[in-house]
Amino acid sequence: MKPPVPAGEPRPQPPSGAGGSLAIETAGLTKRFRGGQVAVDRIDLAVPNGAVYGFLGPNGSGKTTTIRMLLGLIFATSGSVQVLGHLVPSRAARALPGVGALVEGPAFHPYLSGRANLARLDAADLSAYRGDSRRRISEALERVGLSAAAGKRYRNYSLGMRQRLGIAAALLQPRQLLMLDEPTNGLDPQGTREVRHLVAELARDGTTVFVSSHLLSEVEQMCSHVGVMRTGALVWQSSMADLAAQQKVRVTVETQDSVVAKGVLADLGLTEIAEDGASASAVLGARAPEQVVAALVAAGVGVRGFAVAKPALEEIFVQLTGEGFDVSG
Amino acid sequence: MSAAETRRMPAGAAGPLPRLGGRLLLSEIGMVMRRRRNQLILVTFAAIPIIIGTAVKLAAPSGSDAGALIGNITHNGIFVSFTALVVVIPIFLPMAVAVVVGETVAGEANLGTLRYLLVVPVGRTRLLVTKFLAVGFWCLATALTVAIAGLAIGFALFPRGKVTLLSGTETSMVGGLGRLSVVVGYAALMMLAIAAMGLFISTLTEVPIAAMAATLAVAITMQVLVAIPQLHAVHPWLISRYLLDFGDVLRDPLSFAGLTHGCLAALAYVGVFFSLAWARFTTKDVSS
Ligand SMILES: Nc1ncnc2c1ncn2[C@@H]1O[C@H](COP(=O)(O)OP(=O)(O)OP(=O)(O)O)[C@@H](O)[C@H]1O
Ligand SMILES: [Mg+2]
Numbered sequence: 142m143k144p145p146v147p148a149g150e151p152r153p154q155p156p157s158g159a160g161g162s163l164a165i166e167t168a169g170l171t172k173r174f175r176g177g178q179v180a181v182d183r184i185d186l187a188v189p190n191g192a193v194y195g196f197l198g199p200n201g202s203g204k205t206t207t208i209r210m211l212l213g214l215i216f217a218t219s220g221s222v223q224v225l226g227h228l229v230p231s232r233a234a235r236a237l238p239g240v241g242a243l244v245e246g247p248a249f250h251p252y253l254s255g256r257a258n259l260a261r262l263d264a265a266d267l268s269a270y271r272g273d274s275r276r277r278i279s280e281a282l283e284r285v286g287l288s289a290a291a292g293k294r295y296r297n298y299s300l301g302m303r304q305r306l307g308i309a310a311a312l313l314q315p316r317q318l319l320m321l322d323e324p325t326n327g328l329d330p331q332g333t334r335e336v337r338h339l340v341a342e343l344a345r346d347g348t349t350v351f352v353s354s355h356l357l358s359e360v361e362q363m364c365s366h367v368g369v370m371r372t373g374a375l376v377w378q379s380s381m382a383d384l385a386a387q388q389k390v391r392v393t394v395e396t397q398d399s400v401v402a403k404g405v406l407a408d409l410g411l412t413e414i415a416e417d418g419a420s421a422s423a424v425l426g427a428r429a430p431e432q433v434v435a436a437l438v439a440a441g442v443g444v445r446g447f448a449v450a451k452p453a454l455e456e457i458f459v460q461l462t463g464e465g466f467d468v469s470g
Numbered sequence: 471m472s473a474a475e476t477r478r479m480p481a482g483a484a485g486p487l488p489r490l491g492g493r494l495l496l497s498e499i500g501m502v503m504r505r506r507r508n509q510l511i512l513v514t515f516a517a518i519p520i521i522i523g524t525a526v527k528l529a530a531p532s533g534s535d536a537g538a539l540i541g542n543i544t545h546n547g548i549f550v551s552f553t554a555l556v557v558v559i560p561i562f563l564p565m566a567v568a569v570v571v572g573e574t575v576a577g578e579a580n581l582g583t584l585r586y587l588l589v590v591p592v593g594r595t596r597l598l599v600t601k602f603l604a605v606g607f608w609c610l611a612t613a614l615t616v617a618i619a620g621l622a623i624g625f626a627l628f629p630r631g632k633v634t635l636l637s638g639t640e641t642s643m644v645g646g647l648g649r650l651s652v653v654v655g656y657a658a659l660m661m662l663a664i665a666a667m668g669l670f671i672s673t674l675t676e677v678p679i680a681a682m683a684a685t686l687a688v689a690i691t692m693q694v695l696v697a698i699p700q701l702h703a704v705h706p707w708l709i710s711r712y713l714l715d716f717g718d719v720l721r722d723p724l725s726f727a728g729l730t731h732g733c734l735a736a737l738a739y740v741g742v743f744f745s746l747a748w749a750r751f752t753t754k755d756v757s758s
Contacts, residue, residue, distance in 0.1 A: 209585075209755075209756075209757065212585075212588075212589045213588070213589075213591075214585050214588055214589070214755070214756040214757070215755035215756060215757055216753070216755060233591060234591055234593055237589055237590070237591035238591065240589065242586075242589045244585055244586075244589070245582075246582075248581055248582025248583050248585065248586055249581075249583060249586075250501075250581065250583060251581070252505075260497075261497050261501070262586060262587070262590055264491075264493040264494050264496070264497040265491075265493075265494045265497070265587055265590045265592045265597075266590045266591075266592075267489055267491050267592075271493060310586060
């Protein structure tokens with residue numbers, strides 16, 4: 142299936158959030174690495190203020206590279222980036238104090254404790270007020286459930302504890318924008334849920350969250366907007382609601398009279414009808430499910446079961462990014 | 471943790487000059503000084519004058535014609551410090567500097583902590599300046615350790631009081647200590663020149679050991695070149711040529727002529743190599 146909004150053509154602008162401006166905006170953002178590989182190819186991101194934006198894409202599709210450019214860590218080959226209204230990298234010093242970030246996993250000094258590592262980052266922050274550094278560090282640790290392990294050396298942390306410390310570092314200050322690159326990587330189910338709650342809580346307070354993830358159910362649950370990358374190109378970007386509107390909802394009737402049912406579905410104008418002797422199914426389109434049931438009953442079809450199924454995000458994702466398992470190098 | 475509770479300092483470029491931030495510098499110095507390996511280096515450096523002093527004490531005080539400095543030790547303990555400094559400056563101090571400076575940028579890149587410092591944000595220039603200042607502190611700390619350990623053992627084993635200089639004239643104890651501080655400062659500045667080269671090398675790689683080895687290799691190569699008389703034409707350009715040029719400080723009348731040359735050379739090294747490091751670091755993709 143062709144993606145509803147092919148790359149390169151104008152795509153629907155996500156509805157603007159509070160203030161009407163965008164927290165992240167890129168135009169024609171491109172990164173060509175030495176060696177000629179184009180890791181990010183002319184993408185136009187638009188992340189509204191207040192959104193929880195899920196940034197999806199297969200391995201190697203350019204998500205981390207994009208996030209690095211948004212943070213001024215690597216320099217774009219062409220195109221522009223605005224974060225919180227400031228150009229990056231030229232005005233990164235103004236944009237970044239409002240941004241908390243987790244990029245490609247946590248990284249800390251192995252011989253320092255979790256708390257000492259956070260203290261070091263806090264000391265590096267010119268905008269941080271020294272007097273409440275201790276309190277902010279404790280609060281950040283508490284928020285990610287690390288208070289008990291705060292004094293342990295980082296090298297002795299488990300994978301999930303490290304990930305949590307990385308999130309704590311992003312939360313050292315109140316932020317307007319969080320960029321989280323696979324924040325739930327390595328977390329236990331509780332940790333994953335905690336992160337989801339944390340994101341929801343922060344979003345409720347007005348923080349914009351830009352989160353890359355491979356856990357589609359996760360994204361489905363917490364995101365208001367979604368962007369999908371494929372081999373460096375942004376092949377989809379919309380609000381979750383717009384994405385849902387594009388999804389083909391299928392109704393399935395379980396019945397002995399499947400052939401009759403098939404006729405009824407066809408009369409109603411439904412498309413992509415399938416029938417297998419014990420059931421008939423079709424894409425719902427503009428019809429309401431109750432209309433379908435009423436028509437079936439009126440036609441004397443013995444309805445044993447009736448189901449309305451939305452395809453999971455996973456199916457849409459596969460449609461957008463292809464079935465292939467191999468990464469595109 | 472609402473925005474209202476948390477006070478924010480004014481944003482970075484508020485004043486006419488960008489702020490450096492003392493907290494970061496202190497934290498960097500703390501990182502260097504708390505590192506077990508670096509503490510061990512300091513202990514080793516403290517041991518060198520102790521070994522020298524003890525050896526001189528044990529060797530009969532007869533008139534063996536050792537070097538001018540070492541021969542003076544039996545007259546005044548302060549010469550243990552001078553002798554030890556002359557011993558450590560050519561190789562040991564550059565080694566200590568290479569180990570620490572190699573880690574500055576490459577070490578953070580290797581751990582991945584560099585990207586998190588940059589998104590704080592620290593600002594690349596500010597981070598580089600801070601790292602270099604912390605290394606400068608380390609240069610001073612190593613030279614001071616040698617000098618202080620030398621004084622301690624020297625005064626424990628040998629006479630103190632009036633200092634007879636190499637020119638044969640006498641100066642007071644305070645005068646002697648003053649001259650020792652000048653030598654310590656000079657040694658630290660020479661090491662800062664080597665550190666500037668190391669800082670540049672450290673921005674070229676993500677492997678700290680490689681940066682350390684390369685810095686040390688450069689320092690040693692320079693020593694070797696200085697030892698080859700046929701190459702005297704290039705000697706003025708090599709920092710190694712100036713490392714021990716503080717002999718005049720130990721003579722009367724006190725002359726800074728030799729020192730000045732060395733200091734200018736060191737400052738030129740710092741200027742050139744810090745600029746190179748800056749040019750490299752502020753334009754480099756941080757993809758570690
Ligand atoms: N420093 C680099 N030099 C050269 N190529 C790079 C570099 N960093 C990334 N790439 C390439 O850019 C492409 C995109 O990589 P990126 O890390 O952005 O993918 P990703 O979407 O984050 O993947 P994943 O889901 O596996 O994290 C990959 O093909 C990768 O090999
Ligand atoms: Mg990635």
